[in-house]
Amino acid sequence: MSDLYQLTVSINDTEYQRSVEPRLLLSDFLRHDIGLSGTHVGCEHGVCGACTVLFDGQPIRSCLMFAIQADGHEILTVEGLGTPDDLHVIQEAFWEAHGLQCGFCTPGFLMTLVPFLEENPDPDEAEIRHAISGNICRCTGYQNIVEAVKLAAENMKTPTRG
Amino acid sequence: MKTSIGEPIKRNEDPRLLTGKALFVDDVNITGMLHAAFLRSDYAHARIKGIDTSAARERPGVVAVYTAEDMGEDWAPGPSNVAPPPAEEIIFHSRTQVPLAKGKVRYVGEPIAIVVAESRYIAEDAVEDIFVDLEMLDVVADLEAALDPETILVHDDLDSNLAAHMFQGKGDYEAAKASADLVISRRIDFDRGAAAAMENRGVIAHWEEKAQHLTVWDTTQAPIPIRNGLAARHGLPENQVRVIAPFIGGGFGPKILLHYPEEIMIPWVSIQLCKPIKWIEDRRENFLATTQERQQIHEAEMILSKEGKILGVSHTFLHDTGAYDPYGLTIPLNTESHATGGYDVPNYHSEVKVVFTNKMITTPVRGAGRPQGIFLVERLLDIAAKELGMDPVEIRKLNFIPPEAFPYEREIIDQAFTPLILDSGNYQPVMDKAVETIGYHQFISEEQPRLRAEGKHIGIGIIPFVETTGVGPYEGARINVDPSGVINVATGVGTQGQGHFTSFAQIVAEQLGVDVSDVNLITGDSAEFHWGTGTFASRGAVVAANAIHASSKIVRDKVLKLASKILEAPEEELELEGGFVRVADIPRLSISLGDLALEANPLRGTVEPGMEPGLEATAYFGPQYGAAAFGVHAMIIEVDPETMMIDIKRYVVAEDCGRILNPLILEGQIHGGVAMGIGNAYYEQLIYDENAQLLNASLADYLVPTACEIPHIEIEHLETRSPLNPLGTKGVGEAGTIPVPALYAQAIENAFPDHDFEILEMPLSPNKLFEILYKKEVGR
């Protein structure tokens, strides 16, 4: 059994201290050690984007990082974005525009889009498609995801939330 | 009655899915749970001389290792999912998948041993510790060579690699051919693709020794048949086995195989160890060991009159079933059902040979044999149109089944094992709609010549298709009014993103006058509802929806009857709205559905004879035969002659899938279907080498289209209701996928008018298109 290492990480504004094996993937740590199973894994080789979380505000693939690398950093997962009664404006837009079907890919899309929309408040369709080109969705054909992003951008301009 | 059917209602299930609160199989966590990993064959065909698991067993953290030998009497091949169809003179050799390979391995990825350990990490380490002594055998990798008498056998006890052989026909094809003006014969090739649902498979089994109860969470499209099969296998009464298919991250067909090896092994191990066991497939395993589809080779022929009327279609084809054939002839039967498209074809002949190879098993993948059939008939028709100098749209209109000819009998057996009858349709208006929406005539007469003059390779395609949907046998639903006023609906079909929580709720909401959000749908849990067959063949909106419709009508009757008594008003004067029953003219005379449910369950006193408590009903629906949907896809493309990348300028879908339950959900199904069709046509191909090794078993190498490859899709709806079910619905789940390969072929040929080539294979890719064009150039 390999040695365990201490790690302190802030996830969705809560601080966690855990001992982990150095080889433990960040995605497995979030899902199984912390119990935040909203972050999904579709490939574990960095292609599908389902495991995307924010790492110090930047979208990263949690299947391509070790948990220990998150020591001292801040992570935001889909659970930290909104709740069923208080959806984030992007979640709300996905609901409105039917931007999800099975919903497996959705957390990854949402986490990719949060920083994208912050940096690009007024994206055109080509920019949106480019922004989500690192996330695979097998169900929606992307069209309603694109619509959802347009809607979210629109709604973000008006200060009403949801 | 306030209508919610047909409204674009937002989905009930979304808030949970959007916030990471929906339960998927891999989210299940049970105290004391152990984790499994499989040792899989690295070779497609080899004899197992010995397996040494001792090092694996000694690794700290490993709890158990099992091989086929260790299973003793419990080792048995999986059941056959689909029996051979009742066709005359059929040959069918059933060889079903095994839980762990015994004696020999038959495909790369076949499980040889299972390791159970304290963590998945340790289990995977221990898999590496196992030593398997294999004697390599020749490999059956080529579909055509598989039937050579010299070729080695996949199943040693058979005389050849022939799994099945079947003929079907209508009219007298040979006689018709003798008098035909035009005979078009071509060879058509289809290769394999993956369903590639974003969620891989997974199974968790929890055997509780004291309760003698097995609970299984499974990423299956058919929880109830899985429950029944597990109960039978373990000699347990069905009520001691519960199978739950929670939220499933996409199905598309392969998640319906009844009893993958892992679905047998995980419950078996849980029973051996009396521990909860979890196995979650990884993406590489998904590529190797989840079923695939589409490989077929056809010698196809169409005979026509000089006016362009189809006199007959004939095809002799090979269908690759892979190493085993648990799914019978479902795929080739669908291919046959669709090889005459939406056309009036008086003479038809088919011969299929299903072949064993050393590759993964094939079972239906979204489309399920239909894209091959449509490709075949549409390609032959395109070639015929060229020969006859006819417009591709005109030759199609000339041949459509006319509306008055429905129900139209094909006189062959389809996947439901009944004679194929197309129930209803009106095809020409759908074609006209597509032609008009894409601006076909204006495009070919003005725009295209102009763009061609600018040197652009711009092409148009327009392809109609039928889809047989909504096959039986049956589904059921139980509906009850909860004292809280919530309406609970339990049904047996699983759900993999099709929006059943909402579209089914709309049916109930309409009957009972409640809000769609007050309808709580429970699917995929055999403890809640235990009759049914599953979600496949685009049948949810037909079969399950009509069962729900039937049971909600009964509940409505019960509500009216009881309310009439309590409110002392005749039933005709009552209306159901906003969760209340009220007397139409006297709104203050009303009672809520919740209170009525309480009244329906008296705790004291006496009741009338024959009384049933509660406001509850269970009903079933089984269609007489399937409902046939119809559609036309059209697109305009520009091909870059250097890179062969295709830019889709416009994509139009005109569809008629009967009555629409929820247009939002329906359009979503079409978008997703088209996207998968585009993958099938131009990006996705499973590449096996001559040793039947899969060369692109990762999402980095197998290209699932991203948002940059998929166009904006314009959809037009027309509606011909099915006369076969009270809701008038037809299925749509697979429609988007079916015509896309044929559409690509037609549009690409149209984009290169000066090149003499034909597209007769799928999938294509930019490379392949380059080769097809370049070869022709060199050949000239």
Ligand code: FES
């Ligand atoms: S699971 Fe991390 S990118 Fe697919």
Ligand code: FES
């Ligand atoms: S909604 Fe199913 S993969 Fe995107």
